[in-house]
Amino acid sequence: MPTLINLWRHAVVLLGIVVQQTTFAQFSPGELSRAHEQLEGMKNCTRCHEVGATISGAKCLTCHNEIQASLDAKRGYHFNVSSQQCIACHKDHLGKDSRITKFDAKTFDHAQTGFLRKGKHGSTECANCHAKKNIADPAVLAILSKNGRSTYLGLSQDCLSCHTDKHNGTVGRDCSKCHGTTAWSPVAGFDHTKTKFVLDGRHARVACARCHTSLEAKEKNTLLLFTTKNFEDCSPCHATPHGKELSAKACASCHTPEDWKIQRAGAKFNHDLTAFKLVGRHVSVPCEKCHTKGTKSSAGKSLKLAHKFCTDCHEDYHKGIFAAAYKNDCERCHTAAGFSPSTFPPAAHAALRLPLKGAHAATPCGECHVKGGDGRKRFRFDPLSCETCHKDKHGGQFARQMAGQSCAACHSTIDWFPKDFDHSKTAFALAGKHAQTPCRDCHKPPNGTAGVVVRYKGTPTRCEDCHKEVHAGQFAAGGETECAKCHQPLGWKALVFDHASQSAFPLTGAHLKVECRSCHHEELIGGKTFNRYKPLSTRCESCHAPGMIGDG
Numbered sequence: 001m002p003t004l005i006n007l008w009r010h011a012v013v014l015l016g017i018v019v020q021q022t023t024f025a026q027f028s029p030g031e032l033s034r035a036h037e038q039l040e041g042m043k044n045c046t047r048c049h050e051v052g053a054t055i056s057g058a059k060c061l062t063c064h065n066e067i068q069a070s071l072d073a074k075r076g077y078h079f080n081v082s083s084q085q086c087i088a089c090h091k092d093h094l095g096k097d098s099r100i101t102k103f104d105a106k107t108f109d110h111a112q113t114g115f116l117r118k119g120k121h122g123s124t125e126c127a128n129c130h131a132k133k134n135i136a137d138p139a140v141l142a143i144l145s146k147n148g149r150s151t152y153l154g155l156s157q158d159c160l161s162c163h164t165d166k167h168n169g170t171v172g173r174d175c176s177k178c179h180g181t182t183a184w185s186p187v188a189g190f191d192h193t194k195t196k197f198v199l200d201g202r203h204a205r206v207a208c209a210r211c212h213t214s215l216e217a218k219e220k221n222t223l224l225l226f227t228t229k230n231f232e233d234c235s236p237c238h239a240t241p242h243g244k245e246l247s248a249k250a251c252a253s254c255h256t257p258e259d260w261k262i263q264r265a266g267a268k269f270n271h272d273l274t275a276f277k278l279v280g281r282h283v284s285v286p287c288e289k290c291h292t293k294g295t296k297s298s299a300g301k302s303l304k305l306a307h308k309f310c311t312d313c314h315e316d317y318h319k320g321i322f323a324a325a326y327k328n329d330c331e332r333c334h335t336a337a338g339f340s341p342s343t344f345p346p347a348a349h350a351a352l353r354l355p356l357k358g359a360h361a362a363t364p365c366g367e368c369h370v371k372g373g374d375g376r377k378r379f380r381f382d383p384l385s386c387e388t389c390h391k392d393k394h395g396g397q398f399a400r401q402m403a404g405q406s407c408a409a410c411h412s413t414i415d416w417f418p419k420d421f422d423h424s425k426t427a428f429a430l431a432g433k434h435a436q437t438p439c440r441d442c443h444k445p446p447n448g449t450a451g452v453v454v455r456y457k458g459t460p461t462r463c464e465d466c467h468k469e470v471h472a473g474q475f476a477a478g479g480e481t482e483c484a485k486c487h488q489p490l491g492w493k494a495l496v497f498d499h500a501s502q503s504a505f506p507l508t509g510a511h512l513k514v515e516c517r518s519c520h521h522e523e524l525i526g527g528k529t530f531n532r533y534k535p536l537s538t539r540c541e542s543c544h545a546p547g548m549i550g551d552g
Contacts, residue, residue, distance in 0.1 A: 030093040033100050035147060057086035066139040066153060077113040077152075115157050119181025129155065134162050197231045201257030211237065276307045280336030310334075321380055341365075353384050358413030386411075395453035428461045432489025442466060463487075472530045505538045519543060 032040055039047055048059055061068045070076040090100045105126055110117050117124075130152050135141055140154030155161065159175040171178075178190040192199045199206075234240075234251040253270040269287075271278040278285075290305060290313060306312040310330040316323070317339070326332050333344040342365065349356040356363075368389060369377045381388050386407040402409070410418045417439070423430040430437075443459060445452035460466070463483040475481050486497040500506040507514075520531045536542075 028093070031095050032092050033094070033098050034096050035100060035149070036092055037096060055085070055087050060086045060090075066137060066143065069137075069139060070153075075114060080112045080114060120183070121181050126152075129162060136161055202259070203257050276305075281338060282336050317376065318379065319376070354381075359415075360413050393453065394456060397453075397455075397457045428459075433491060434489045470530060471533065472525060472528065474530075474532075474534050503534075505536075 028042075031037075036048075049055055050059070061071075067078050070078050071082060073079070089102055091102055092098075092100055121129075130150075132141075132144065135144070135151075135154035136156045136158075137154035140151060144151060158173060159179075160173050163175070165173075176189070178187040179185075180188065197203075234255075238251070240251070252264070253273065254264060256264050291303060309328045311328045314330075316328070322328070333342045334340075335343055344365075346356055346361060354360075366377075369379055372378045390407070410421050412419070423435075440454075443454050443456050445454055462480070464481060467483070469481055471481070473481070475485070485502065486495055488494050488496055517531065520533055520536070522529055523532050
């Protein structure tokens, strides 16, 4: 029994194999090409064929990513013929060695690729362009690495994908800007006016190769250098006849491309390109004022001038008085905008023999630095004393005291009127209200005359020399009244009079409480009113009426 079952099983298997082979042979039109041989077998049919429909091509793109990329980029032959079905050009099931792509290279319309075969491209063999070395598309190269077959895909329309860049990357990759497809030269499309160096004058007649030389002499192929030298000046091609005199070499400031000897009309040489830039009043100075004839040079004039010091061109106005201290560095005080006013900072005066303080700091320079007999302003002062600039307003009153010292003994630069003068060192010390009295109240010109020197020495010190005598000479002795016996500087009413010792009537008892004016009445003599102090009666009845005496 087991034997019969096994025989039956073998028979069923053999029958299945026969039926399968018969069915496959019945539905398959033939063997697939080697490119698609991995798709052989009934189970793979639907990877390319739609069920119950013709091949649409949609399933082709699931494998052919390089074609899908071309369609997405909207370029190339397959994009331009995308309205057609893939099977219009590609056939399979024709055998393993069959060619899938069916087209005639001689009748193929190359315009459908988007690249017209113009000029010499029209006579070029297909294989010259469609070579593996020219393929740039990485997806196409990946396919070729697997099967090694030839293809027309993967080329770029960039000229340099097939042609060698003879300019070594100096002019970009768009060859069509200058060249056409008929011939590499002449470059009819090149416009030199669109470059950084426009050809004008004699430059327009110079052969290209005179400027655009080979990049390196050792190169076998001539690589013309089109981004040439720096043309900010003419020196890359021309030698300057001025040698080192014009270091910046901006020839176009004076010369034209038409002829070296023709100076540019209306052009003015840019002096900023030299080692001496013109600023301030130098700008308006005529060239020949500095560049005089007589010095041998290519232009017949001296172009290279000494300019380290201003005195190389200018006379030393100060006659060398600052040469040692400032080494003729005029810019310490002056600028090219003009010799005056000076830019010497007042703060720098602090380092000099006379620092500017107080009113001196606010004094204009010209009030001190005035012109002397030679017509030049004075800057050195010997001796350096107050009298050098200021007139002695005291008329020599203090000549003896001033020997060996200056006005600063009494005055300061902050204010002419002394604030700290010590009057105690004079013959009349100030005390009381005298210390509060303005100086001018005592020190006046003689007889009050305006414009006359104010008197300081010999000023009277007697009270009556300044104060009016109000007692009508009652206390005069020998023609003088000694006010200090009764009064003091603290105030006129601050009396030091002692009635007991300085009068014939000592005050006692109730008299101590009596006001002075009760006894010392006003009198009028000669039209002047004064209080009577002496002579005055000391008898009681002279002040008290009879019967007025009290009992205590």
